Amino acid sequence: MQKSLESQKEMQRTFRGFISGNQVKLDAVPVVKEITDLQVAKMDRFDVLWELTQTNNSGTTITKHNTKALAANYLNRINLLFYNYCLKSNKLEDLPNLKGSVSFYLNLSDEKFISKLDFTCRFGDNLGDQLAETAVSTEELADLKVLRSGYIDLAPRPREIKSNTKISNQELKDVGAEILNINKIRLDNVMQSLFAGSDPELYQSYLEATNMMKVGRRKTAVSGSITDKVSKLAVLQAHILIPEAGIDHICTSKKGGFRIDKLNPGTYQIQIKAVTYKTISMELVHRYGETNVLEVEMETENGL
Incomplete structure (x- = not known):
């Protein structure tokens, strides 16, 4: 499908050139002007969608990964200190929620990782003045909260981007199909009836400009x-x-x-x-x- 869209994109480039080079003649016929104006608008939309589907979004995923790695390291250090504090204070009911390692946290799903961050942040807040007894500083707890907020903002983005790209790809195909259908059903007939006999050179230029090579027939470059x-x-x-x-x-x-x-x-x-x-x-x-x-x-x- 990508090759077909690339072929159509090139056809639209030559079609634009044809319209631009013959603007006066085409605009002089209202029905032709109406259809070509419609096609230009659809080709503009096609170009926007094309850019959206070609955008490299890997940077977002990398940022999310790096944020998770940093948050996992902070979480591991703070939870170890909280774990030791609970052992000394005989608060054994919280120990299961404080167990883990950096690799363990990194392998958690977004939902479970955020849940771990939530628990630790709440645990630290609930300690109040006793936080100092754990050797966790207020600055470290504040930093973990910042990382938690940042990760929550980033967590859904790769999924959203994937979904948006899928939607853009589908719309791109739909708009491309509309352009081809309008050419085939409306513009081809109008151009043939108006110009095939009266201006064969213009008509031949139109045929060449709207010809799209079939996938698999592209020649050696x-x-x-x-x-x-x-x-x-x-x-x-x-x-x-x-x-x-x-x-x-x-x-x-x-x-x-x-x-x-x-x-x-x-x-x-x-x-x-x-x-x-x-x-x-x-x-x-x-x-x-x-x-x-x-x-x-x-x-x-x-x-x-």
Whole structure:
């Protein structure tokens, strides 16, 4: 499904370009203007939802984990002191609630961990002036309360984020389906009846702009060969570097051929390097669904 949405996102980019480039003609026909305005609004919503589903929320989970680790260490230290105090004071009924270890607390569910924090904070408050007898300072108890509050705030967030992401993903699919349906059911027919005969160039541009490649039919992104300019033989171990995409492709073919399967649409600066050869730099404009063919001939550093 993600690949299908990526394909649709690229289609919407070209569709926007078509609308922008032909705005005057399209706005001159009320029914076309109504539909394209509706589509632009839906595409704007699609883009917002896309960003929501692509956001990396790992930082929230890390923050929660770190807060729990700190709270577990505080809880363990304070509970040990409270446990010893209860033994000395013969208050044995509270001992079970004060048992534990850092690893034990870390493995508790959110609900049970918060319950442990609640008990210890209440226990400390109930001691009143006797708190000093436990060797737990008022500052330490206050710090534990702060950690407890912080953890309560963070505890539900990963679940909420997961739920929100799921909702956004579903709405993204729904909005994407609406855009495609409006094109197929309404706009295709209107564009064909109004422009197929009177302005075939505009109509053909529309067809190209709204064409969406089917999943599984995406072509190789970049292919070609790297050979010696003089001998025409393959340049072995040549590197094709596309820094923006994190690509360092090594040409290992004995005939010099290469293929790069995945590359997002965009403009890239490419370098082709090989030992004893002059580095070649070039700009590559890659569009979704296209295969850029590069037939590269390299010169040796000494020109021989």
